[in-house]
Amino acid sequence: xxxxxxxxxxxxxxxxxxxxxxxxxxxxxxxxxxxxxxxxxxxxxxxxxxxxxxxxxxxxxxxxxxxxxxxxxxxxxxxxxxxxxxxxxxxxxxxxxxxxxxxxxxxxxxxxxxxxxxxxxxxxxxxxxxxxxxxxxxxxxxxxxxxxxxxxxxxxxxxxxxxxxxxxxxxxxxxxxxxxxxxxxxxxxxxxxxxxxxxxxxxxxxxxxxxxxxxxxxxxxxxxxxxxxxxxxxxxxxxxxxxxxxxxxxxxxxxxxxxxxxxxxxxxxxxxxxxxxxxxxxxxxxxxxxxxxxxxxxxxxxxxxxxxxxxxxxxxxxxxxxxxxxxxxxxxxxxxxxxxxxxxxxxx
Numbered sequence: 001x002x003x004x005x006x007x008x009x010x011x012x013x014x015x016x017x018x019x020x021x022x023x024x025x026x027x028x029x030x031x032x033x034x035x036x037x038x039x040x041x042x043x044x045x046x047x048x049x050x051x052x053x054x055x056x057x058x059x060x061x062x063x064x065x066x067x068x069x070x071x072x073x074x075x076x077x078x079x080x081x082x083x084x085x086x087x088x089x090x091x092x093x094x095x096x097x098x099x100x101x102x103x104x105x106x107x108x109x110x111x112x113x114x115x116x117x118x119x120x121x122x123x124x125x126x127x128x129x130x131x132x133x134x135x136x137x138x139x140x141x142x143x144x145x146x147x148x149x150x151x152x153x154x155x156x157x158x159x160x161x162x163x164x165x166x167x168x169x170x171x172x173x174x175x176x177x178x179x180x181x182x183x184x185x186x187x188x189x190x191x192x193x194x195x196x197x198x199x200x201x202x203x204x205x206x207x208x209x210x211x212x213x214x215x216x217x218x219x220x221x222x223x224x225x226x227x228x229x230x231x232x233x234x235x236x237x238x239x240x241x242x243x244x245x246x247x248x249x250x251x252x253x254x255x256x257x258x259x260x261x262x263x264x265x266x267x268x269x270x271x272x273x274x275x276x277x278x279x280x281x282x283x284x285x286x287x288x289x290x291x292x293x294x295x296x297x298x299x300x301x302x303x304x305x306x307x308x309x310x311x312x313x314x315x316x317x318x319x320x321x322x323x324x325x326x327x328x329x330x331x332x333x334x335x336x337x338x339x340x341x342x343x344x345x346x347x348x
Contacts, residue, residue, distance in 0.1 A: 004178045015041050033062065035137065105127065154183075
C-alpha cells in the first residue's frame with residue numbers, strides 16, 4: 001500500500017525564504033502558482049509574451065519572466081510546460097542556471113523517465129502531480145479543500161528533497177486531501193496507460209464503436225448519441241462518487257444485468273491483451289519514442305487523425321444536440337465538475 005501524507009506530515013517552512021519558479025502559466029501552472037502564493041510562498045512565473053497566458057499572469061499580479069530569469073531567481077523550479085516542449089525549455093533556458101543545491105520539480109514524470117531532461121546529480125528532482133486540472137486545484141483550495149496528488153523523489157542531492165516536495169504539496173493544498181508516495185516511473189507509466197487504454201483512447205473508441213453500431217443498424221443518430229455519449233457522464237459521475245458498485249445501486253436491475261453479464265463480452269480477453277501490449281510499449285519506451293518522433297516531424301499523423309475525427313458524424317450530431325442543452329457551457333463544462341481533465345501535459 002502506498003504511504004499517504006497529510007497536512008500534519010508536511011512542513012511549509014521547508015519553503016520559507018525560498019523562491020519557487022513556475023515555468024508555464026497554463027491551467028496547471030496558474031492553479032499551482034496562485035495556491036502557493038496564497039500559502040505565503042514567494043512565487044515567480046515564467047511565460048512567453050504575446051499570448052493569453054502571459055496577459056492572465058499579469059492580471060493575476062505576476063510580472064512574467066523568461067524561463068532563464070525565473071530559474072536564476074528560484075530555489076525550486078517547477079517545469080509545467082507541455083511534455084514535448086520541456087526538453088527544449090530545459091536545454092535552452094534552465095540547465096545553465098540550475099546550480100547545485102537547487103531543485104527541479106515536475107507534475108508528470110515523462111521528461112525524466114524517457115530521458116528528455118537529464119538534470120545534474122547536484123540538484124534535487126521531485127514531483128508533485130495533482131490528480132485533477134489546475135482549475136479544480138484552485139477552486140478546491142479556495143474552498144479550504146484540496147485535490148489529491150502523487151509525490152515522488154528522483155534525486156535527493158541535498159538530503160531534503162522529500163521535505164521540499166511535501167511543502168510544495170501542502171502549498172498547493174493537496175495534503176488537505178492526501179498525497180500518495182510513488183516513483184517517477186510508476187506515475188508516468190500508469191498515467192500513459194490510463195490515457196491510452198481507458199480514459200481517452202479506450203473510452204473514445206468505445207463510444208464511437210457503440211454509436212456506429214446503432215447507426216449502421218438503422219437507428220437515428222440522435223438516439224445513438226444520447227445512449228452512447230450523453231448518458232455516459234451520468235454513469236461516470238456515479239462511478240466517480242461511489243465506485244462501480246455504487247453506480248450499480250443507482251441504476252435499474254436491467255442495466256445491472258447488462259453490465260455484469262454483457263460487459264465482459266465487449267471488453268473480453270482480446271481487449272485485455274491489447275491493453276497488455278500497450279503497457280509493454282509504454283514500459284519499453286516505444287510509445288514515448290513514437291510520440292517524440294511524431295512531434296519532431298511536425299505531427300502529420302496526429303493532424304490527420306484529428307481532422308478525421310473532426311468529420312465523424314458523432315461530432316456533427318453532438319454539436320446539434322448540445323446546442324439544445326443550455327446548461328452545458330461553451331467548453332463542455334456543466335457546473336463545478338465540468339471542464340477538461342489534467343492528464344495532458346498542456347493542461348498541467
